Amino acid sequence: xRYKLNFDVTFDPSLVDTICEWANALELMLVQRxxxxxxxxxxxxxxxxxxxxxxxxxxxxxxxxxxxxxxxRPEVMEVLLEVVxxxxxxxxxxGNTARDDRSPVRRGMAMIVDAVIIAxxxxxxxxxxxxxxxxxxLLVDLEFVEWVLNCFMSLNSRESLQDVVHFAQNMAxxxxxxxxxxxxxxxxxxxxxxxxxxxxxxxxxxxxxKNISS
Numbered sequence: 001x002r003y004k005l006n007f008d009v010t011f012d013p014s015l016v017d018t019i020c021e022w023a024n025a026l027e028l029m030l031v032q033r034x035x036x037x038x039x040x041x042x043x044x045x046x047x048x049x050x051x052x053x054x055x056x057x058x059x060x061x062x063x064x065x066x067x068x069x070x071x072x073r074p075e076v077m078e079v080l081l082e083v084v085x086x087x088x089x090x091x092x093x094x095g096n097t098a099r100d101d102r103s104p105v106r107r108g109m110a111m112i113v114d115a116v117i118i119a120x121x122x123x124x125x126x127x128x129x130x131x132x133x134x135x136x137x138l139l140v141d142l143e144f145v146e147w148v149l150n151c152f153m154s155l156n157s158r159e160s161l162q163d164v165v166h167f168a169q170n171m172a173x174x175x176x177x178x179x180x181x182x183x184x185x186x187x188x189x190x191x192x193x194x195x196x197x198x199x200x201x202x203x204x205x206x207x208x209x210k211n212i213s214s
Contacts, residue, residue, distance in 0.1 A: 031104045035086075035111040042082045042112075043119035049075035050126040057127040057134035063175065068187045069137040072144045072195050079116065080148050080203070086112055087206050106152075109206075113152040117161050120145060124164055135171035136184055140191050142168060147196065148203050 049055070053075055060067045087109055094104040124138060142165050146153070153161070173181045200207075 027104055028107065031090075031108045032111065034090075035108050035115070038082075038086050039112050039115040042079055043115060045075060045079055045082075046116065046119040047123045047126065049073065049079075050123040055137070057138075058129060058131045060133045061131040063132065066183070067133045068183070069133075069140045069191055071140075071191055073137065073141055076141045076145060077199075080145065083112060083116060083149065084203060084206055091205065109152040110154060113149045114154055114157050116149065117145075117153060117157040121160055121164055124168075130168075130171050132172050132174060132176070132180070135168045136187070139165065139168035139172050139184070140188050143188065144192055144195060147192070148206060151207060 050057075053073075055073065087105070090105045090108045120142065124142075127134070130138065142161065146158075146161055146165070150158075169184070173184045176183075
């Protein structure tokens with residue numbers, strides 16, 4: 001039996017495996033190139049959001065008056081929306097195959113999520129120091145990033161991000177005792193709960209890829 005392609009081209013069945021390997025390799029190269037082009041500007045936004053965004057990471061350094069976070073920073077939301085856009089484009093090209101670990105959608109999203117997580121980890125080192133309230137904001141931002149991108153995070157990225165989350169949490173409550181720890185926990189949970197509830201419809205395609213729970 002000979003296999004037939006479009007344009008009335010036929011080929012020997014012994015070549016099927018080779019052709020499939022070439023096709024898969026080409027597909028992977030295209031996805032890698034696409035992710036590279038998309039991730040570079042996204043990662044630059046992350047870096048700038050820690051350096052020249054105007055956010056004061058040392059706010060209330062003397063602890064005269066608590067300045068707790070109000071929400072997830074807009075720059076973080078912008079980055080996550082760009083990741084959602086990449087997911088939508090990959091899905092439009094290759095179909096909704098994110099549940100397949102070897103699919104182009106899954107591979108592409110894993111690549112760009114890893115790039116984003118690495119960029120956040122590197123960028124958090126840009127500020128010379130953090131006040132407790134500045135670290136509180138960092139904690140809120142990173143936990144929301146983790147919640148949105150959880151489905152496509154590799155084990156290494158997850159563990160590395162958790163290290164930074166623990167740093168932010170410890171720094172946010174380094175002084176003030178139990179009262180401060182309670183304030184940080186309650187404030188963080190309130191902001192995350194409100195933000196998740198008000199934006200969940202935006203992240204659906206990314207967060208539902210493996211029916212993950214909240």
